[in-house]
Amino acid sequence: xxxxxxxxxxxxxxxxxxxxxVGSILIAYAICxxxxxxxxxxxxxxxxxxxxxxxxxxxxxxxLTVGILGQLSLGHAGFMCIGAFTGAFFSKIMINTMDxxxxxxxxxxxxxxxxxxxFGVIIGIVVLRLRGDxxxxxxxxxxxxxxxxxxxxxxxxxxRGIHFSMKDTASLNLEEGGMVIVKGAQGISGTPRNAxxxxxxxxxxxxxxxxxxxxxxxxxxxxxxxxxxxxAAESVxxxxxxxxxxAFSISAALAGVAGVLYxxxxxxxxxxxxxYNTSILILVFVVLGGMGNLRGSMIAAILLTxxxxxxRFMRDYRMLIYAIVLIVMMIxxxxxxxxxxxxxxxxxxxxxxxxxxxxxxxxxx
Amino acid sequence: MEMLSVKNIGxxxxxxxxxxxxxxxxxxxELYGLIGPNGAGKTTVFNLLTGVYKPDIGQIFLDGExxxxxSTIEINKAGIARTFQNIxxxxxMSVLDNVKCGLHNDYKYSSFSGIFRLPSYFxxxxxxxxxxxxxxxxxxxxxxxxxxxxxxxxxxxxxLEIARALATNPKLLLLDExxxxxxxxxxxxxxxxxxxxxKQYDVTILLIEHDMKLVSGICEKIFVLNFGIELANxxxxxxxxxxxxxxxxxxx
Ligand SMILES: Nc1ncnc2c1ncn2[C@@H]1O[C@H](COP(=O)(O)OP(=O)(O)O)[C@@H](O)[C@H]1O
Ligand SMILES: [Mg+2]
Numbered sequence: 001x002x003x004x005x006x007x008x009x010x011x012x013x014x015x016x017x018x019x020x021x022v023g024s025i026l027i028a029y030a031i032c033x034x035x036x037x038x039x040x041x042x043x044x045x046x047x048x049x050x051x052x053x054x055x056x057x058x059x060x061x062x063x064l065t066v067g068i069l070g071q072l073s074l075g076h077a078g079f080m081c082i083g084a085f086t087g088a089f090f091s092k093i094m095i096n097t098m099d100x101x102x103x104x105x106x107x108x109x110x111x112x113x114x115x116x117x118x119f120g121v122i123i124g125i126v127v128l129r130l131r132g133d134x135x136x137x138x139x140x141x142x143x144x145x146x147x148x149x150x151x152x153x154x155x156x157x158x159x160r161g162i163h164f165s166m167k168d169t170a171s172l173n174l175e176e177g178g179m180v181i182v183k184g185a186q187g188i189s190g191t192p193r194n195a196x197x198x199x200x201x202x203x204x205x206x207x208x209x210x211x212x213x214x215x216x217x218x219x220x221x222x223x224x225x226x227x228x229x230x231x232a233a234e235s236v237x238x239x240x241x242x243x244x245x246x247a248f249s250i251s252a253a254l255a256g257v258a259g260v261l262y263x264x265x266x267x268x269x270x271x272x273x274x275x276y277n278t279s280i281l282i283l284v285f286v287v288l289g290g291m292g293n294l295r296g297s298m299i300a301a302i303l304l305t306x307x308x309x310x311x312r313f314m315r316d317y318r319m320l321i322y323a324i325v326l327i328v329m330m331i332x333x334x335x336x337x338x339x340x341x342x343x344x345x346x347x348x349x350x351x352x353x354x355x356x357x358x359x360x361x362x363x364x365x
Numbered sequence: 366m367e368m369l370s371v372k373n374i375g376x377x378x379x380x381x382x383x384x385x386x387x388x389x390x391x392x393x394x395e396l397y398g399l400i401g402p403n404g405a406g407k408t409t410v411f412n413l414l415t416g417v418y419k420p421d422i423g424q425i426f427l428d429g430e431x432x433x434x435x436s437t438i439e440i441n442k443a444g445i446a447r448t449f450q451n452i453x454x455x456x457x458m459s460v461l462d463n464v465k466c467g468l469h470n471d472y473k474y475s476s477f478s479g480i481f482r483l484p485s486y487f488x489x490x491x492x493x494x495x496x497x498x499x500x501x502x503x504x505x506x507x508x509x510x511x512x513x514x515x516x517x518x519x520x521x522x523x524x525l526e527i528a529r530a531l532a533t534n535p536k537l538l539l540l541d542e543x544x545x546x547x548x549x550x551x552x553x554x555x556x557x558x559x560x561x562x563x564k565q566y567d568v569t570i571l572l573i574e575h576d577m578k579l580v581s582g583i584c585e586k587i588f589v590l591n592f593g594i595e596l597a598n599x600x601x602x603x604x605x606x607x608x609x610x611x612x613x614x615x616x617x
Contacts, residue, residue, distance in 0.1 A: 210480050217479025217486060218469065218493075221458070225466045228455035235415060235449075236533050237441035237470045246476060292457075 014216050020351065021212075021295050022205055029201045044309055050265045052302045053200025054080075054258040057207045059285035059297035061254035064211050066283065067292030068220070069247040070227030071128070072136040074279050075143025079116040079252040081274035083259025085150055085182065087112035088191040088269050092181050093157060095192060105194040109203070109260045116256025119146075120249035128244045143279050150271035155182040187270035188263065195265040203261060204298070207254050212294055214250065223247045288329050300329075367429070368393040368569040369537055374413055374423030375593075383409045385593040386423070391537070396563055396570045398584035398601075402613060406593040407573045408450055411539050415447050416440040428536055442470060444536035448526040448543060450573075456515040460506055463514050463525055464497040467532025472496070497532065503562060504528045520551045524558070531566060538562075540572045544579065556583050581605055589613070 032049065035041040062076045087108040098104040127138045154165040158178030165171045169180050182188055214220045222243045225233040230240055263269040285304060289296030307325060311318045332338050369391040376384050384406045391397050399407050412418045414425060416437040424433045432443050446467075455463050472493045474485040501507045504524040509517060514525060523543055530538060543559070544552040560583055563570055574580040580587060581601035589596040589604060591613045597604045604610055 213480045213482060214476065217476065218465075218472075218474060218489070219476040219479055221462055221466050222469060224458055224462075225455045228457055229453045231417070232449065232453035232455065232529075233466070234437040235441060235447055235453075236467045236529060237438050238466065239438055 014212070017295075018209070018212055021208065025201060025205055025208075025298075029197075032197065045306070048306055048309060049197040050195050050200045050261065052305045053197070053204045054261040054265070055282070055285065055301040055305045056204045056298045057258040057261070058255055058282045059289065059301035060204075060207050060211055060294050061251045061258070062282050063286045063289070063292065063294055063297045064214070064247055064251040064254075066286050067290070067297075068211075068215055068227065069223050069244060069251075071244070071248070072132065073139040073248075073251075074136050074276060074283065075123075075139035075141070075146075076251075076255055076282050077274040077276070077278035078143035078146035079120060079255035080259035080262065080278070081146055081150060081271055082119050083112035083116040083256025084263035084269050084274070085188065085259075085271070086115040086256070087260030088188040088263035089155065089181055091192055091194070091264065092188065092190065093179075101192070101194055105199070105264065108194075108264070109257055112260035113253040113256040116259065117249045117253030120252025121245060123252075124245040124248035128241070128248060140276055140279070143274070143276055147271045147274050150182075150187075151185050153182055154180065154184055156180040185270065185272070187268055189268040191263050191267070191269065193264060193267070195261050200261055203257055207257065208294060208298070210250070210254065215294075219243060219246060284326065288326070288333060290333065366393045367391070368395075368427070369414075369571070370426040371414070372424045372426075374410075374420040374425060376409065376413060376418055376421050382593045384413060384590075387413075387590070387593075387595065388423075389588055389598070391569055391571060393569055394563075394567065395586065396559075396572065396584050398580035398587040399571055399573045399590060400575070400580060400587060401590035401596070403575070405590045407590055408541055409593075410590070411447055411541055411573065414440075414539060415445055441533055441535075444534075445539065446530035446533045446535035446537075447539035448523070448530050448541055450541040450545065452522050452526060454514045454522055454525060454529075456513070458514060459511055460501065460514050460517065460525055461494070461497055461510040463529050464500055464532045465493050467500075467529040468493050468496060469533075471534055500528050500532055503531075503565065504558060520547050520555075523547070524555070527559075527562070531562065531568070535568060538568050538570045540570065542573050542575060544574065552579065559583065 032041065036046065058076065058080060062073065065071055065073045065076070090108045090111050091104060094104055094107075123139075123142050127135055127142065130138055152166050154167070154169055154172055156163050156169070156172040156174045156178055158175040160175065163172040163174060169183065172178075172180065174180065215224070222233070222238045223246070225236075225238055226240055226243055234240060282301075285301040286297050288304070289298070289300035308318065308322055311321050314321055367390055369389070371387060371389045373386045373388050374384065375382065375386050387410060389397070399410065401407055409418070413420050416432075416435050416439070419434050424431060426432070427443055427445060430443060432440055432445075435443070455466060458466070472489050474483075474489045477483070478485045498507055498510065501510055504527065506521060506525060506528065509521065514522065517525060523545075527538075527540065527543060540559070544555055547555060556579070559570065559572070562568065572580065572584065584601060586599060587601050587604045588598045589607075589610050596613055597607045597610050
């Protein structure tokens with residue numbers, strides 16, 4: 001046990017960073033669970049727990065596109081939307097055939113991720129030849145297209161199979177006993193509420209590890225090389241198109257996971273929830289948390305999910321205060337004075353100091 | 366044996382013949398200097414050789430293989446690596462990672478192995494690290510391996526670019542003004558390093574240099590370009606005494 005503990009020092013920097021990040025998430029999780037069990041957590045906060053997880057996943061996954069690949073995307077909510085609908089659709093048609101909730105929900109997550117990832121590949125092929133502002137505008141458009149198509153989409157199923165329509169329920173021509181699952185603007189309702197805080201935290205950790213491991217691998221280096229200098233990246237033989245699409249589609253697939261979590265957390269999922277304001281909200285998390293800083297994205301997502309709810313008592317001033325908080329956070333993040341201050345008062349140092357003391361104490365014992 | 370054989374390549378930018386009917390043959394293991402006044406078309410020659418621009422006319426052969434019209438990526442895979450006149454490092458990555466990017470195509474494992482940390486990840490990364498440190502040592506950069514490349518002093522950034530290019534294991538190395546902005550002692554040290562690299566890695570080199578006295582020291586042959594046209598080509602002492610060449614440089 002002791003030797004294991006001492007080895008923390010020997011691990012390389014990125015592994016240590018990951019252990020600290022995942023450890024912090026687990027500690028936060030344990031505290032929340034303790035509070036829930038002791039009856040100390042307000043209903044307001046309890047209702048936000050899963051949302052913190054899916055927004056955290058959204059922020060970390062968007063950071064892959066924006067911070068690591070260096071491409072501005074304003075349509076990330078579109079991929080969440082695809083994941084949410086695909087996952088909910090699957091759960092609803094399987095609700096009577098698959099009794100095992102764990103297997104069904106796991107499959108829903110995988111299918112939601114796969115569908116969002118597939119759209120990521122397709123849209124990536126189309127848009128990733130564009131740069132900067134153009135890319136931002138086109139991804140924004142794609143996000144809106146996805147939202148609007150799902151808003152008028154009707155899907156039902158009966159013994160003959162699955163039926164689609166863009167008009168209304170009647171034109172699905174369902175048999176007697178057929179079921180309408182996607183009802184246009186009303187979306188999908190009655191999805192089993194399988195998403196729990198525990199599953200959310202697990203998915204957040206998995207998402208984080210997938211991205212952080214990708215970043216610290218050969219492919220991650222290629223992705224960052226493209227971000228830093230695409231001409232030089234080509235000159236050393238890095239396939240620009242391949243790695244752009246890889247990063248974009250992994251980012252999309254993980255947004256799909258967040259979507260599945262979302263649609264299994266509330267009674268009804270409607271596509272209007274996934275408009276550009278949601279995409280921009282997620283982008284705000286990424287920018288505030290720091291481009292390329294995965295841990296920062298999660299912290300920003302969690303804080304900014306909780307904050308507006310606690311500002312409700314301010315009524316009309318709520319969004320004004322929220323905006324002011326954003327500006328203050330931005331200054332805190334980027335002003336040189338504060339950057340220095342954080343360096344001198346960092347949590348990491350404090351944590352390391354505590355670790356050192358523990359290790360010392362163990363040695364002496 | 367011919368490593369690079371270029372036959373009458375040319376390119377125009379809106380009427381300006383940036384490079385006009387350029388031909389050169391470089392034998393394996395040679396160190397060739399490409400000199401000429403500012404705007405002569407030297408960098409454009411590199412851009413043509415590496416597929417950044419496609420030549421309007423002419424052909425390029427590398428080690429007997431016709432690589433005319435191929436993409437930059439394909440040309441690098443075929444064996445040409447380069448540095449840039451205006452440094453293009455991966456600024457937000459460490460010195461070590463810059464070199465490991467150069468190893469990208471020679472040491473592979475899938476993204477899947479990387480994400481899920483399968484054995485091939487650990488095995489390949491270990492070899493990549495060893496290889497990258499080996500190259501960094503040649504340039505005296507091993508102590509700075511972990512720092513951000515943009516935090517290196519200017520002269521070392523130039524060296525790192527060469528290290529990164531060398532990591533792709535090229536047959537032909539193109540260096541675009543590697544000594545630009547360096548002081549005389551740094552320049553001398555760099556030229557020594559280049560000679561060393563050439564022997565140790567058995568690589569053929571074409572080097573652009575603005576200052577022609579400097580290249581005469583280490584290059585076997587010199588090619589002089591002026592207004593996109595060949596002005597002289599041959600042994601350093603012959604070329605440097607050529608009245609045409611002297612005129613071109615004085616007229617600058
Ligand atoms: N992409 C381009 N478009 C237009 N003109 C160019 C381009 N690239 C180079 N040139 C022109 O070609 C000429 C040669 O440039 P260059 O090869 O950079 O010269 P050198 O490297 O010898 O100083 C210059 O007149 C330059 O302005
Ligand atoms: Mg030049």
